[in-house]
Amino acid sequence: MTTVAAYAAPAAKAPLERTTIERRAVRENDVLIDIKFAGICHSDIHQVREGWGEAIFPMVPGHEIAGVVTEVGPGVTRFAVGDRVGVGCMVDSCRTCENCRAGLEQYCTRGNTMTYNAVGKDGEPTYGGYAQTIVVDEDFVVRIPEGIGLDEAAPLLCAGITTYSPLKHWNAGPGKKVAVLGMGGLGHMAVKIAHALGAEVTVLSQSLRKKDDGLRLGADHYYATSDPKTFEELAGTFDLIVSTVSAPLDFGAYLALLRTDGALVNVGAPEEPVSLNLFSVIGGRKTLAGSSIGGIRETQEMLDFCAERGLGSEIEVISADRINEAYERVLAGDVRYRFVIDTSTI
Incomplete structure (x- = not known):
């Protein structure tokens, strides 16, 4: 076991504070990563404040992790x-169910182990990326190509793959009209x-405040x-809307x-339930669907895709004492478009 500094929420809705946590010793198939940058995802806030249900405390959030391997x-x-590597939203799964064998560990039928706010197979709670280091099985580590900076790559481990996966699955590409609903950390x-x-892209945002940014980042409308x-x-315009x-x-x-269709x-x-009049989908044979993150193979595919095209996240790097x-x-919607913690400041 190794003691490392981290930022944790001691209880639900409590401000995060500097503390120390224990990381396990490196096992047979483990990789020890010196974390360089950790993105702040809205999911972190939902979980720290128990917006999605009862959580495990103390909680060290962070599932957008970019760093360098220091031990294997x-x-x-x-x-x-x-090696330059990353860790996203999960650090283990059953590895034997149909979904895991198909590279869909995010949909593990027995439940995967999330990077934080979860309990691993060893019975210990998982702690995320707002920390100096992390130890992860190599099967849940991805390589960050040289074509992208670690700071800009960190948010891709959640925001990037969460949007790449449905865009690929629903065949966004030439000849398709795609709308992105919301121009934030995921939306951008x-x-x-x-x-x-290659899709024709439209942004649907509450206001036109970020229009110049949207057009600069690739939106056509x-x-x-x-x-x-x-x-x-x-009305009747889009093949796909990603909300x-x-x-x-x-x-x-x-x-x-x-x-x-x-x-x-x-x-x-x-956090709240939603309602739906089914005639909204019956008319036009439309689909209302959901999508989680991607599997490990798809996450690596996404990183390679982004690096080849120079697609990093738009970021504001902050010191750890500014997390709260x-x-x-x-x-308040006051970020363009992802906060990234410089973990050397923890």
Whole structure:
């Protein structure tokens, strides 16, 4: 066991504070990572504040982790000391179910082990990336290509793969009209990736405040959802809408923007239940769906895709003592577009 510094929430809704945690000794197939940068995801805030249900405390959030390998176990074959690597939202799964065998560990039928706010197979709680180091089985570590900085790569481990996976699954590409609902930490990456895949991209945002950014990042069109004319003008337009919004929506209004056989895919997860009139999907044979992160293979594919095209996250790097301030700014929508913690300041 090794003692390392970290930032943790001691209890639900409590401010995060500097503390120390224990990391396990490196096992046969483990990789020890010196964390360089950790992104702040809205999911961190949901879990620290128990918005998604009862949580485990003390909690060290962080599942957008980028760093450098400093030690490997004797059985490790894919990584070596000095490699640039990342860790995303999960650190283990059953590895034997149908989904795991298919590379869909995010949908492990027996439940995967999340990077934090979870209990591992050893019975110990998991602690995330707001820390100096982390120890992870090599099967849940990905390589960060040289074509992208570690700071810009960190948010790709959640925001990047969470948007890349549904865009690929629903075949975003040339000839497809894709709308991105919400222009935040996830939304701005969805715009970049959908554009790089060759789709015609429209941003649907509450206001036009970020229009210049949206067009710069690859959107072809930008509309304000606060304007009722938007829903009249865009009715029946899109093949795919990716919603990154973590608040309840009028799904009927957004489903009406889809073409026949179109899909509205949710990657944002509201804390409250939502309602739906089924005629919104029956008419037009439309799909209301959800998507989680990607599996490990797909996450590596996403990183390679982004590095080849220079698609890093738009970030604001902060010191660890500003984490609580950053949380409030995320809730206020005051970030363009992802806070990243310089973990050397922990």
